[in-house]
Each structure stands twice: as C-alpha cells, then as structure tokens.
Amino acid sequence: MKWSQLLNDTRRKESGVTRHRSSDIRTAFENDYQRIIMSASFRRLQDKTQIFPLEKSDFIRTRLTHSIEVATIAKSMGNMAAHHILENGLDPDFTAEHQANIPEILACAGLLHDMGNPPFGHFGEESIREWFKENLSVVCYKDQPLATILNQQMQEDFYHFEGNAQVLRVVSKLHYLFDEFGLNLTTATLNSVIKYPVSSLEISKKQVKSKKLGYFYADKAIFDEVTALTGADNNRHPLTYLLEVADDIAYLNADLEDGVKKGIVSIGQILRGFEEFPDHNKVTAAVYSELKKKNDRYMGQEESFIAQQWLASNVRGQLINRALEVFYQHYPEIMAGSFDHSLLDISEAAQLVQILQSLSAKYIYVNSGVVESEIAGHRIITALLDDYIPAVLYFDSPYPEKMTAKNKRLISLISDNYIGCYRKNAAEQDETMKLYLRLLLVTDFISGMTDSFARDLYHRLNGI
Numbered sequence: 001m002k003w004s005q006l007l008n009d010t011r012r013k014e015s016g017v018t019r020h021r022s023s024d025i026r027t028a029f030e031n032d033y034q035r036i037i038m039s040a041s042f043r044r045l046q047d048k049t050q051i052f053p054l055e056k057s058d059f060i061r062t063r064l065t066h067s068i069e070v071a072t073i074a075k076s077m078g079n080m081a082a083h084h085i086l087e088n089g090l091d092p093d094f095t096a097e098h099q100a101n102i103p104e105i106l107a108c109a110g111l112l113h114d115m116g117n118p119p120f121g122h123f124g125e126e127s128i129r130e131w132f133k134e135n136l137s138v139v140c141y142k143d144q145p146l147a148t149i150l151n152q153q154m155q156e157d158f159y160h161f162e163g164n165a166q167v168l169r170v171v172s173k174l175h176y177l178f179d180e181f182g183l184n185l186t187t188a189t190l191n192s193v194i195k196y197p198v199s200s201l202e203i204s205k206k207q208v209k210s211k212k213l214g215y216f217y218a219d220k221a222i223f224d225e226v227t228a229l230t231g232a233d234n235n236r237h238p239l240t241y242l243l244e245v246a247d248d249i250a251y252l253n254a255d256l257e258d259g260v261k262k263g264i265v266s267i268g269q270i271l272r273g274f275e276e277f278p279d280h281n282k283v284t285a286a287v288y289s290e291l292k293k294k295n296d297r298y299m300g301q302e303e304s305f306i307a308q309q310w311l312a313s314n315v316r317g318q319l320i321n322r323a324l325e326v327f328y329q330h331y332p333e334i335m336a337g338s339f340d341h342s343l344l345d346i347s348e349a350a351q352l353v354q355i356l357q358s359l360s361a362k363y364i365y366v367n368s369g370v371v372e373s374e375i376a377g378h379r380i381i382t383a384l385l386d387d388y389i390p391a392v393l394y395f396d397s398p399y400p401e402k403m404t405a406k407n408k409r410l411i412s413l414i415s416d417n418y419i420g421c422y423r424k425n426a427a428e429q430d431e432t433m434k435l436y437l438r439l440l441l442v443t444d445f446i447s448g449m450t451d452s453f454a455r456d457l458y459h460r461l462n463g464i
Contacts, residue, residue, distance in 0.1 A: 071110025116166025120377025156200035235337030
C-alpha cells in the first residue's frame with residue numbers, strides 16, 4: 001500500500017465546480033470534517049448512551065463527547081506518527097503533504113466511528129443480533145421462513161449486525177446532504193473507518209481484521225469502490241490501527257473517570273486493582289506509582305479530580321506512546337497488509353490495558369444503572385423489531401393486499417430519507433433482494449434513533 005493512494009481525496013460523486021473552486025482554500029479532508037460536524041447524524045450522538053444511562057450531569061460522556069475525544073486523540077496520534085515517519089525516513093515515498101493530511105483524516109474518522117451505533121450502547125447491537133437469531137427462521141414471507149428465502153450472506157448480516165458496518169451505510173447512503181451519495185466523503189476518510197474489511201461470510205476470530213462484520217451485502221459495491229481507490233483492497237487501512245487505539249484509549253480512560261465521578265469506584269479500589277495484579281512491568285509500575293503520589297498529594301480533594309489528573313497526565317500518554325512504538329516497529333508489515341494485531345495488545349502497555357479493563361468490568365459495567373439501562377434498551381429494541389419487521393414484509397411487494405392498516409401506519413412513521421434510500425436501492429432488484437433491503441430499512445431506522453426517540457416511540461406504540 002502507498003500513501004499517495006491511501007490518502008485519496010476523491011469522492012464517489014465529484015463536482016469539478018466545488019472541487020476546484022478557487023475561493024475555497026480548505027483541503028478535501030477539512031471539508032469532510034465540516035460535513036460531519038454539521039450533520040444531523042453526528043448531532044444525534046448527544047442523545048445516545050456511551051456507558052452510563054443518559055442523565056442531567058454534564059460530566060458523564062455520551063456518544064457525542066466520546067466521539068469528540070476519540071477524534072482528538074486520533075488526530076494527535078496522527079500528527080505524531082506522520083512526523084516520525086517523515087523525520088526518520090521510514091518511508092521514502094512519504095511526503096510533507098501526507099504528513100499534513102493524516103491528522104485531518106483521523107479527526108474525521110474519530111467523529112464518524114460510532115455514527116452507526118443503535119441506541120442504548122453496545123447492548124443495542126447485541127439486541128438486534130439476538131432478535132434475528134431467534135426470529136429469522138420463524139417470521140414468514142409468503143408462508144416461507146425468511147431464513148429459507150434470504151441467501152447465506154444476507155442472513156449472516158443480521159446475525160452479526162455491527163454498528164461499525166452501519167457507519168458506511170449512514171455516511172454513504174442514508175444521510176442525505178444533496179442526493180443519494182449521503183455525505184459524499186472522501187474515499188480515504190471512508191476507508192479509515194472500515195475497521196473490519198470483511199463480509200459477514202468471512203468473519204473469523206483468528207485475525208484482527210476479520211473479528212466482526214465490516215460491510216453489509218447491500219454495500220459491497222461501495223466497499224469495493226472505496227478500497228480499490230485507496231489501494232487497501234481487503235487489507236486494513238493503516239490509519240485504522242491508530243483509530244482503533246484512540247477509541248480504546250478514550251473508553252478505557254472515560255469509563256473509569258465517569259465511574260469515579262458517579263461514586264461507583266474509588267481511588268482506593270483502583271489502587272487495590274493494581275496491587276492484586278502480579279508482576280508489574282515498568283509501564284504498569286510507573287502508572288501505579290503516579291496514582292499513589294497524586295492520591296497523597298491531593299488528599300482531601302474530590303476523588304474525581306485525582307482520577308482526572310492521573311488519567312490525563314499519566315495513563316493516556318503511556319497508552320498513546322506505547323501504541324505508537326508498535327506502529328513504528330511494525331510499519332513495513334502494516335503497509336504490506338500483513339500485520340495482524342491490535343497495537344495495544346502487543347505493546348508494553350498491554351498489562352496496563354488489562355488492569356483498566358478488569359477494573360471497569362468489576363465496578364462499572366455491573367453497576368445497577370448500567371444494567372437497568374441495557375435491559376430496558378433490549379426490551380425497547382426487541383419490541384420495535386417485533387412491530388416493524390412484520391410491517392415491512394409486504395411493503396413495496398407484489399402483495400400489497402397483505403399490508404394491514406396497522407402496518408401501513410407503522411411504515412408512515414419511518415423517515416422519508418430511509419424510505420427514499422430503500423426505493424433508490426431496491427429499484428430493478430429481484431424480490432429476494434428487495435425483501436433483504438426492507439429488513440435493512442428497519443435496522444437503518446432503529447440504528448438512527450436516539451435513546452430518547454426509541455424510548456418515546458416504544459411508549460407511544462404501546463399506549464404508555
């Protein structure tokens with residue numbers, strides 16, 4: 001892979017007028033950033049759960065604040081990595097222009113990376129997957145179970161529904177800026193958010209790049225077009241490794257910080273979590289020592305202040321720097337597409353990551369508020385799927401007489417954007433493909449909901 005192609009700034013729909021307008025001095029990637037920030041899809045993230053249920057406290061993260069933090073960390077890492085590549089001659093084809101563009105692309109990718117997630121956190125994704133596993137062989141179309149009508153990849157798309165794959169749909173199809181090309185972002189930006197460049201038939205836990213679904217059957221043409229233009233093909237885009245680290249760092253820090261702020265976990269419990277972990281390496285020992293010092297120095301201060309100081313000045317820096325060391329060490333394999341690890345997993349900070357994850361698992365993710373929100377979210381999403389999947393079965397089908405009055409009314413509540421996207425992509429398709437696209441219409445509709453909208457719609461539909 002070559003940076004001159006990886007950083008391709010072309011768009012799927014090009015306009016000579018806008019692309020070469022002399023009065024616009026923005027780069028294509030700065031233009032991407034503006035399109036994302038000003039999009040309704042991005043704004044909706046402010047009403048989507050990160051970990052803790054949405055509440056009045058301005059301190060606790062939402063998907064929006066998390067995405068801004070990821071974008072900030074990713075941009076910083078991009079600056080550092082690009083400077084190192086150029087200054088140390090890691091790549092003879094790497095230029096100053098590449099150095100300038102990489103941070104801009106990563107900032108865009110950070111803003112985008114969660115835009116496809118359904119409401120109620122990652123449990124929302126799991127709720128969608130569970131519904132289809134339980135119902136695709138039960139719900140019938142023309143007296144045949146859906147599982148016997150859809151091809152294998154279509155079925156697997158729903159069994160392995162993934163918010164990251166949904167991002168590609170949102171920005172390239174569902175979010176109408178001017179037309180059916182969505183936000184019409186550059187191919188480099190689109191490719192950088194494809195964490196798993198595989199279809200649902202290629203998922204394998206044996207490789208990092210194939211752990212989860214990367215794109216839906218309906219979006220294969222877009223995936224092929226984007227990855228061909230960047231030259232990444234079926235490999236991970238090199239910037240995706242940095243985006244992944246930025247996401248991991250943001251949630252590892254934020255979950256613990258929010259937990260301390262809410263009084264769910266204390267500094268003492270964090271210290272004991274480190275002490276219970278045997279044989280600290282030098283990174284873990286340094287981070288643990290700094291927390292002890294800060295706890296002594298700021299005795300009497302709010303514990304959330306101590307946690308903020310420690311996470312910002314010690315933990316985050318260690319995670320960033322150790323991950324970048326691995327990026328530099330394995331740069332040739334990354335550029336060749338043969339590197340098969342998460343940067344943090346094989347870094348000197350791997351032990352630190354393990355401790356931070358164990359603390360969140362022990363104290364944060366089992367918190368009653370988190371669990372109650374997940375259960376409520378599961379019930380809401382399940383109920384919406386129970387209503388909407390039957391409603392779309394005979395919509396735009398050769399059997400309109402099978403549409404009930406209730407189903408027609410349910411369809412009327414779906415956004416015109418989603419209906420328009422469905423009609424555009426379903427035109428001239430066969431009956432099976434149209435059926436598959438109608439099921440995607442439902443997952444598109446639900447994934448685009450905020451927590452509040454999903455809850456309120458559930459209440460209204462159920463007379464609550």
